Amino acid sequence: AQRVTQPEKLLSVFKGAPVELKCNYSYSGSPELFWYVQYSRQRLQLLLRHISRESIKGFTADLNKGETSFHLKKPFAQEEDSAMYYCALKDGSDKLIFGTGTRLQVFP
Amino acid sequence: EAGVVQSPRYKIIEKKQPVAFWCNPISGHNTLYWYRQNLGQGPELLIRYENEEAVDDSQLPKDRFSAERLKGVDSTLKIQPAELGDSAVYLCASSPLGVAGNNEQFFGPGTRLTVL
Structure with missing residues (x-):
């Protein structure tokens, strides 16, 4: 079965720390x-896709x-990175299958 | 540009009542999606349209849910009658093309439905 797993509901780090949001x-x-990514009071928007390698x-x-993984990484977290992050997989029919999301909190 | 427009933003109804959500996609986008997002979960696809044709409605609970996209532009999602478990955020998204190509889906702000 097609599935996306994000094991962490919440990830808290301090500003400047490295971040890794896991996705399998x-x-x-x-x-x-x-x-x-969904910032507070904003709509869900695309952050990046693996094909673009950007x-x-x-x-x-x-x-x-x-490892069937697609982990999201950033070497130095910023406060403005605080948001909900969803990993998603597109199957052959153009359908997006989302994970349950990880809330990233970046403290000053 | 306003992006994908949805209305209403919030709706509170009693169980067994009908409810309808409206979506206006980005101009020129021929593919439209309705997702349901339950609390603490990611969005789940309910139905996908290419122009006015529903090409994937396998996840739509057809006993109480219906959708239409007349003229291949605006779309309406209806629930009749609503049940307590239908409380969720209903998201509409659109993209410019169908299966071919790496086409980004643009999401609307969602309608938060509360069924009492």
């Missing part, structure tokens, strides 16, 4: 993976097919 997936085909707002994510 289960999918039989070749997955497309995404990270979506860094957005200092965040990167590498697809590891061997």
Whole structure:
């Protein structure tokens, strides 16, 4: 079955600390993976996708097919990074399957 | 540009009452999605439209939920009758193309439904 697992509901760090939000997936085909972010009082928006292999707002994510993971990383967290982060997988039918989300809190 | 527009933003009803949500996608986006997000969960797809055709409604509880997208633009999602378990945020999203291509889904602000 297709599934996205985000094991941490809450991740709290201090400003300047490294951040890693974990995401594991289960999918039989070749997955497309995404990270979506929802800042307070804002709508859900795309942060980055694995195909682009880009860094957005200092965040990167590498697809590891061997470990079926797509962890989101940032070397130095900022207070404005505080938000809900959702990992998502797109199946062959263009359907997005979301994880349960991780709330990142960055303290000053 | 306003992005995806949804209304109402909040709705409180009693169980067994009907309710409807409206979505206006980004101009030119022919693919429209309705998701339901329960508390503490990620969004789950209910139905996907390409133009006016529902191409994936496998997750839509058809006994009480219905949706339409007349003329391939605006869409309405209806629940009749609502049950306590329908309390959730209903999200609408749109994207410019169908299956082909890496097309970003743009989300609306959602409608928060509370069923008492």
